[in-house]
Amino acid sequence: xxxxxxxxxxxxxxxxxxxxxxxxxxxxxxxxxxxxxxxxxxxxxxxxxxxxxxxxxxxxxxxxxxxxxxxxxxxxxxxxxxxxxxxxxxxxxxxxxxxxxxxxxxxxxxxxxxxxxxxxxxxxxxxxxxxxxxxxxxxxxxxxxxxxxxxxxxxxxxxxxxxxxxxxxxxxxxxxxxxxxxxxxxxxxxxxxxxxxxxxxxxxxxxxxxxxxxxxxxxxxxxxxx
Numbered sequence: 609x610x611x612x613x614x615x616x617x618x619x620x621x622x623x624x625x626x627x628x629x630x631x632x633x634x635x636x637x638x639x640x641x642x643x644x645x646x647x648x649x650x651x652x653x654x655x656x657x658x659x660x661x662x663x664x665x666x667x668x669x670x671x672x673x674x675x676x677x678x679x680x681x682x683x684x685x686x687x688x689x690x691x692x693x694x695x696x697x698x699x700x701x702x703x704x705x706x707x708x709x710x711x712x713x714x715x716x717x718x719x720x721x722x723x724x725x726x727x728x729x730x731x732x733x734x735x736x737x738x739x740x741x742x743x744x745x746x747x748x749x750x751x752x753x754x755x756x757x758x759x760x761x762x763x764x765x766x767x768x769x770x771x772x773x774x775x776x777x778x779x780x781x782x783x784x785x786x787x788x789x790x791x792x793x794x795x796x797x798x799x800x801x802x803x804x805x806x807x808x809x810x811x812x813x814x815x816x817x818x819x820x821x822x823x824x825x826x827x828x829x830x831x832x833x834x
Contacts (some may be wrong), residue, residue, distance in 0.1 A: 632727060633738050634769055634816040635659050635695055636805040637680040638824075639786050641761045642666035643713040643754045644674050644705045650829040653799065657822030660684075660695070668705070676701045676717060697723030699744065711753050713761070718747040738815065740773035752788075759790035759797065771814070781808040782816070790826050797826045 638655045647670050655662040660682025668674040680697040699721020706714045720743065727738045745768045752761030765784040771777065786803025803820035 632693070632817045633725065633740055633771060633773065633814045634742070634780070634782070634805075635680075635682070635693075635725065636767075636782070636784055636803070636817060636820050637678065637697060637699075638662040638664070638801055638820070638822040639748060639763050639765050639784070639788065639803065640664045640666060640676050640678050640701075640717070641715070641748075641750050641752065641763050641788050642668070642674060642676065642705075643715065643750075643752050643759055643761055644668040645707060645713070645754065647671045648830045649674075651827065652829075653824055653826040655799065655801070655822040655824030657801075657824075658817060658820055659822070662822060662824070672704055672706065674703055674705060674715075674717075676703070676719070678721070680723070691728055693725075693727040695723060695725040697721055697744075699746070701746070708751075711755050713752045713754050714750070716747065716749040718745075720745055738773070740771055742772065743770040744768070745770075756794050757791065759788075761788045762786070763788070780814055782806060783808060784820065786820055792826075795828050797828075799824045799826045 637659045642651050647668055649668045651666040653664040659680050662680045664678050666674060666676040677700050683694045699719055701717045701719025703715055703717030708714055722743045724741045725738060746765055748763050748765040750761050750763035752759060763786050767782050769780050782805050784803055784805045786801055788801045790797040790799045792798055801822045805816060805818050805820060
């Protein structure tokens with residue numbers, strides 16, 4: 609029994625090391641959670657974090673429906689080793705939102721995005737390199753609380769990524785729960801988002817970035833506060 613526990617622990621540690629040591633094929637982006645209250649709201653945000661620079665936009669065109677557009681850009685290079693990670697990504701989505709009460713919110717958005725990623729890491733024994741294009745389909749239900757000073761939300765994003773790398777083409781599915789906190793006053797708020805990305809099928813793991821962390825500023829226009 610003890611030997612099985614030790615073997616299992618070593619397997620988990622080895623998996624974590626391999627996942628953290630390889631050039632990622634998939635980097636999860638910051639989740640856009642507008643938490644609309646009513647028609648005519650315009651929202652914009654800028655984030656920096658584990659997925660680089662992430663601009664976001666959202667607009668509620670009726671009292672129950674809204675649209676969003678998101679981007680993610682990163683260009684990191686280590687001068688001493690020549691290692692680098694670069695990606696470009698853009699997506700659009702449409703969704704339904706509902707006021708649960710004066711402060712409670714529910715929403716569900718879905719959409720499609722596309723981008724590319726290149727990364728290289730040199731190690732003592734090997735070199736790891738990624739150069740791929742991908743599309744991503746997503747759906748993200750979320751529930752939260754919103755008032756003049758603070759917005760809190762929990763979202764569960766489900767994504768399918770369609771990867772093309774050299775002559776290979778394959779799909780992978782991920783589940784990405786995240787917590788978002790916005791604090792400030794009315795139209796400008798500081799934002800922190802923490803989340804985790806995990807594959808649905810552990811037998812088909814690809815190199816990916818599991819942790820999601822972003823900080824930024826969120827701006828709201830045309831929102832009425834009582």
